[in-house]
Amino acid sequence: MDGVIQYTKRRIDAMKRRTPERTAQGSTAGVHLQLWVLVLLVVFPIVVALVVSTKQQGIVTSLGDLVPGTYAVENYREAIVDYNFGRFMWNSLLMSIVVVAGKLVISVCAAMAIVYYRVPYKDLVFLFILFTLLLPVPVRFIPLFQLINDFGWGNSLLAITVPYLASATTVFILRQHFLSIPTSIVETAKLDGVGPIRFMLYVLIPMSKGVLVGVSIIMFVYAWNQYLWPLVIIDSEANQVAQVGLQLLQGDVQGGQLSWSLVMAGSMLTLIPPLVLMIVFRKPLLETFTIQQK
Structure with missing residues (x-):
């Protein structure tokens, strides 16, 4: 027992x-x-x-229709060549590169001034920068449209890039990262008499490469997906961006039916650049989101 x-x-x-x-x-x-x-x-x-995007018309009525077709090459060629979608994608790419470069320069300088230098009422300035996040983008369209036309920038690259060069979100992310840099490094640089430009080029940027890459990817995707403002300010079809260019594909009606195959082909083309960047630079992108959460 x-x-x-x-x-x-x-x-x-x-x-x-x-x-x-x-x-x-x-x-x-x-x-x-x-x-x-x-x-x-x-x-x-x-x-x-x-x-x-691989079918002739792209009509899907059941799960059995979700079988790849044989019109992929023809659809993508027609979208890129016949509908000039390659030009639209080039305009979007150029716009995104200019916006990313300009935002990086302005945001790095602004965050560095807020964190490391004695700027009068800098906390109030930073709060005002964050306050701009509360303003919906369409609210600014009417005065911005008038301002751009007064400068004579309408229907140009300047019209779709300059309004996006200032970014409160980017300034906030870089400020949080700069605050995480050890103060001993900053004090050593000050004792060595390093000026603002040298401090930014030889201290901040080398120690912030991962975050800068991650922020650049976020800004690139944001600029690449712009639709409403380019639609408002750009009149010439040759200067339009890819997101607006999709409308031209949607406007193609063949035999009384919308050619969804062309629309999806254009949509897949617009997906490629940001998707490739996010896959290649996924590590610094995740690092940037982690810093933002802190």
């Missing part, structure tokens, strides 16, 4: 020891399942758009 009791106790103890491990494994499996479900929900529309 005593042997039976001891054996039962050993079994109970063994079950108690295994329970936390099984619970942890079950919890991990549940998290992985949820992540896979979320990934499928995000990827599924992209897969559907890719499949539709």
Whole structure:
């Protein structure tokens, strides 16, 4: 009898020891399942758009229609060449590069001044910068439209780049990163008599490469996806950007039906540049979001 009791106790103890491990494994499996479900929900529309872009008309009425077609080369060639979509993508790329470069210069200088130098009422200035985030973008369109036309910049690259050069979000992210740099490095630079330009070029930028790359990707995607302002300020079709250029594809009606294959082909083309950048520079991008959360 005593042997039976001891054996039962050993079994109970063994079950108690295994329970936390099984619970942890079950919890991990549940998290992985949820992540896979979320990934499928995000990827599924992209897969559907890719499949539709390979068909003749792109009409999908059932799951059986989600089979790749044989018109991929023809659809993409027609979108790029016949509808001049390659020109639109070039305009978007040029706009995004100019916006990223300008935002980096202005935001780095602004964040450096707020963190490291004695600027009168700099905390109030920083609060005012953050306050601009509360203003909806369309609210600024009417005065901005008048200002751009008064300068004679209408229907030009300046019209779609200069209004985006100042960024409160970028200033905030860089300020948070600069505050995380050890003060000993800053004090050493001051004792060595390093000026503002040298301090920025030889101290801040080398120590902020990852964050600057991540911020650049965020700014590039933001500029690349601009639609409403270019639609308002650009009149010439040759100067339009890719997001507005999709409207021209939507305006193509063949036999009384919208050619969804062309629309999806254009949509997939606009997806390529930001997607490639986010995949290649995913590590600094995640680092930037981590700093923003702190």
